Amino acid sequence: GAGVSQTPSNKVTEKGKYVELRCDPISxxxxxxxxxxxxxxxxxxxxxxxxTGAADDSGxxxxxxxxxxxxxxxxxxxxxxxxxGDSAVYLCASSLKSGPYEQYFGPxxxxxxx
Amino acid sequence: GESVGLHLPTLSxxxxxxxxxxxxxxxxxxxxxxxxxxxxxxxxxxxIDIRSNMDKRQGQRVTVLLNKTVKHLSLQxxxxxxGDSAVYFCAVKFxxxxxxxxxxxxxxxxx
Numbered sequence: 001g002a003g004v005s006q007t008p009s010n011k012v013t014e015k016g017k018y019v020e021l022r023c024d025p026i027s028x029x030x031x032x033x034x035x036x037x038x039x040x041x042x043x044x045x046x047x048x049x050x051x052t053g054a055a056d057d058s059g060x061x062x063x064x065x066x067x068x069x070x071x072x073x074x075x076x077x078x079x080x081x082x083x084x085g086d087s088a089v090y091l092c093a094s095s096l097k098s099g100p101y102e103q104y105f106g107p108x109x110x111x112x113x114x
Numbered sequence: 115g116e117s118v119g120l121h122l123p124t125l126s127x128x129x130x131x132x133x134x135x136x137x138x139x140x141x142x143x144x145x146x147x148x149x150x151x152x153x154x155x156x157x158x159x160x161x162i163d164i165r166s167n168m169d170k171r172q173g174q175r176v177t178v179l180l181n182k183t184v185k186h187l188s189l190q191x192x193x194x195x196x197g198d199s200a201v202y203f204c205a206v207k208f209x210x211x212x213x214x215x216x217x218x219x220x221x222x223x224x225x
Contacts, residue, residue, distance in 0.1 A: 041217060042118075042205075043158065100145060100165055103160075107155075
């Protein structure tokens with residue numbers, strides 16, 4: 001079946017602009033995770049949803065970052081007033097449910113802030 | 115919290131040989147461990163996982179060993195092939211919390 005998909009695959013934006021990154025999880029997966037990966041580093045947790053609600057948003061770096069999952073499926077990560085330091089690959093993962101279950105990752109969105 | 119470290123940032127192995135990638139974690143209550151493979155330009159790909167009630171698990175050409183006493187995890191890849199060249203990450207979870215990733219080991223297979 002289809003895996004996790006993310007759009008766009010690449011996004012270039014100017015400093016100060018607003019961006020939205022989209023994630024389509026595997027159908028039926030109730031848990032959805034956002035991570036950020038900088039060059040040469042492992043993914044770092046941002047936020048996780050169980051269903052429609054954000055169960056843990058402790059990884060969001062500041063209040064410029066926000067994520068939603070209004071119908072418990074597709075999720076959007078929103079970044080306001082982008083800064084050059086926001087440049088990274090943003091990864092989305094889903095799992096059947098939260099807990100000790102495999103997380104399946106999407107290909108990521110490469111965000112470049114100029 | 116949890117921190118995860120890998121012992122070697124790079125590893126080169128002759129094609130056909132076995133490779134071992136190591137990882138250390140800090141939280142003794144961590145209960146779920148995953149190894150991921152990441153190729154350039156792609157998201158992490160699941161290789162194998164292990165729960166804390168086990169100390170060894172085998173897949174196709176891969177074995178994960180978990181030593182909870184010293185909080186150490188390893189991934190063994192048998193008979194390495196050129197397609198095994200990638201960055202390998204261990205990831206650790208405690209309860210319902212997020213995965214914490216190590217910094218990765220870049221495995222290069224020498225033909």
